[in-house]
Amino acid sequence: MSFYFAQFLTGLASASSLFLVASGLSIIFGVTRIVNFAHGSFYMLGAFIAYSLVTALPHGPLGFWGGVIISALVVGVIGVVMEILVLRRIYQSPELFQLVATFGVVLLIKDVALWVWGPEDKLGPRAPGFDGAVDIFGSKVPEYDLVVIVLGLVVLAALWLLFNRTRWGALVRAATEDREMLGALGINQALLFTSVFFLGSVLAGLGGALQIPRASVSHHMDLAIIATAFVVVVVGGMGSIVGAFLASVIISELNAFGILVFPEITLVLMFLVMVVVLVIRPWGILGKPEGEAAGEVLEGETLSIMPGRRMRLALLGAFALLLVLPSVVEPFYLLLLSEVFVFALFAASLHFIMGNGGMVSFGHAAYFGLGAYGAAMLLIYGDTGMELAIALAPLAAGLGALIFGYFCVRLSGVYMAMLSLAFAQIVWSVAFQSTELTGGEDGLVGVWPSPWASDRIVYYYLTLVLCAGGILALWRMLYAPFGYTLRAGRDSPLRVEAIGVNLRQHRWFAFVIAGLFAGLAGGLYGFLHGIVEPQAVDIPRSIDALMMVLIGGVQTLIGPLAGAFAFVFLENRLLAFEFWRAIFGLIIIGICVAMPLGIVGSLHRLALRAAAARAS
Amino acid sequence: MAVLSVSGLSKSFGGVHALSDVSFDVEAGELLAMIGPNGAGKSTCFNCINGQLKPDLGSVRFGEHDLVGRSPRQIWRLGVGRTFQITATFGSMTVAENVQMALISHHRRSRALWPLASSLYMERAHELLSAVGMQDQAERRCNVLAYGDLKQVELAVAMAHEPRLLLMDEPTAGMAPTERIELMELTAGIVRERGISVLFTEHDMDVVFANATRIIVLNRGRMVAEGSPADVRNDSMVQEIYLGAGSTFRAQASALEAADA
């Protein structure tokens, strides 16, 4: 009994720290509508900075708590700098661009942290005065855990008062609804946004800083916490502080007790809770329903028009060029190009549901990963050979999409995106944790093509033909009644239901189709490198797909292809640098700020403008 | 014979009676207007008929079918068309494609993966567009169209599956006064020609008095008056709860002037 109570308190302490991070994320999202991936990085920075300050300042309560508070404030300032330098320029851009830009910040901060603090984990000092343990019902509970629990409750009360009893709080809630109107009523919204960003970032920093006596400070803290924080925010209800608190407690207690019962699948457990909650309450425990949002329609015209004769000839020419390329270029480039084909198909499958259907997925890597693992496991355990493994890979992914999609299409907008991320994380956790089946962190090795295809040139042609075929099939469907119906559902869900279409069912089919093709890409990818690792399905891989689609231009047909090409070659060039992530992050941020329509979309608009200038 | 027969319709939200015991018929070929103050229950009544809401009590008979408990999609398939207060069209598609989409769905081809959507049911789409006078703009995209034109596109879309009843929620909202009258006259002409019945809500009394064959008035969830436009206009209770002194719309103002003179 007493052991369980102690375990409960440990869970509560974790909940407190999780709540600090998640509430900050929720506040920022509520007002600015930005899904801030860098929020986890702020949490990590809070921990690193607190570690440095507390070890540098004189030992004692003042040094410890002073260090914690200063680091929270410093992180707040970093958040403000990011808001002013990056986000302020792209508030008018589509939400997804903002998200990708914040992911650029994640990469940047990751390398900065590596550069400043080195690659090793840091063990923080204990909190002076609270370094012992209290005896509660015969079990030892760390005093510091109790302090953290109390602090969490204090912050909850303070935030509640701030939002419900002050004019600033009313302003923030009003801004959540209609920022432009607030501006017309004399409120300087730039200042309001910046103050919100400051508060949110301080909370993330504080959450990180308070962790140093409890756990070692590592470079994996950023993405580990952000996925959990997303779950908390979505389960609690976007923008609800009390909801974030409740969800933090639920998730943390689930972890605290889940680890006793199912140590293997604690991560999966958390995401399952999210699935259950969202199916019962699509807007989270305390969230408010948002109106049936039409899918995000981004500017650009080409998707609505079938490719013309010139475009078709150009594509045919490009294909012919790719066919003769092996006799001209070095084998190394063939490998790189094969990778481009695979990613182009992967991106095109995401584009199918996102650009055309208005369904945003933050977890498209799930289907890529299911295809890759499916093929690898068929080859290794089923001994099917490469041909059958690749043929069945889409089915493995399609089956996943059938199940996950069933839940995802019940939601819309950012909730759908978060749920898709949760599903991808489930796949990732299984890949990562069930070592005997998937090889865990090391992955499955020996995934090599059949002898006839093992030559790099042959495999190049194989990927070229299969990927081009897949992309063409996806394109054809875009202009078939099914693709049109999806686009109609994106333009006006209300109208499409009013002409007798079961939109949810069509979206579900679309999810499955996209999953099938992503799975094909994943299957081909495994054989390209001979290994399938959890990276095939992690968050960065999902973001990769989003970036390829967005960088290319979401409303253009060839955008995903251009995006995949740019992405693969850029990454390859950058890998030579020590701090390639930082450079990559800066490039991503630059593109988001400079080309809100993506490469192809921006070129297209330039061409339109030039044509208009000539005409007039 | 009544096309639509509503009887004893009631609906409450958290103890508030949005609709209590409302009964009326829509006769074949008539344009029945439903008017009343904001919050009178017009939207609730509409949504109970089109399947967006399930009434607590009462029945909605459409021909031999009871519409209560059916989804908006099923009701559409039975032959009930809809237009919205704020136009809802597919902005990235052309005018013709908007109508083609409705035809594709009507013919249950929306899951087809191979044929090119823009070449399906083209003739029929153009036929419908010429009926509403939009054939010249068939190839323009809806997101560049003027608001009044969008209303006409909606009308063509609503007719695609040859409905017997058209539900129009504030069909002229957001339009200029003259356009309003024109749109309702166009609608009246089409429905007369094709034998369609119309139930519409409307705030513009000029439109109502010029086009409705009959009017029902709701207030606080109850039906308080029913009759010809002239009857309703002269009903003192309707004037008190809804029409006011009539200084802000033409039909009533001129009626008052005539009375003064």
Place this chain on the structure above:
Amino acid sequence: MLEVKRLHTHYGRAEILSDVSFEVGAGEVAALLGRNGAGKSTTLKSIMRLVRPTSGEVVFDERPIGRLRPYEICRLGLGYVPEERRIFTSLTVGENLAVARRVNREGATVWTLERIFELFPNLAEMREKSARAMSGGEQQMLTVARTLMGSPRAILLDEPSEGLAPVIVEQMARTLKELKDEGVTILLSEQNLHFAGLVADRAIIIEKGRIRYQGKMQEALEDERIRAAYLMV
């Protein structure tokens, strides 16, 4: 009081406003009349800088405001009531008003909560209620009251009668007359000629983004030629 000079506004490549110029005198109620899509809302939004004009200048109280942002324009004493109401539904009625409260500048009428509630008695009773629970007419009154909380010297009203029952429209007309008596300058866009006739001193007629007529409201109403050409009622 308010001077609009050669305003041009584009949405994408389409020109919505073309060389729009007019003035509204202090204490005057001017109605911007025209058909749907004529450019009425865009004119008001361009003055408020909620959309960015391509060229032209707006002078408010002898101060050019063409480079300012919406919140700065509001703080100079120019209020804006949007067409779609846009009240904050997650706030209470009282909070909706509190959010818009601004300490007045010199020369502005001071609008305290008490005075607002005198003008809109229903709002006083609903003070603690969620704004979501209000009817359309009450919401429209709240948007006007909310803008008044900024103690503006002039307000822009976008289609105040749209979508309201005739009785509420009459009530709105009375409210606007009271505001005029308080010395508030009003520029409203309107399609309902009868309503405009009840409240406005002056008519400004806009068609296809161009100003076609400026003059006394009464004269515009009586001139059959103008009515036929631009308003067609």
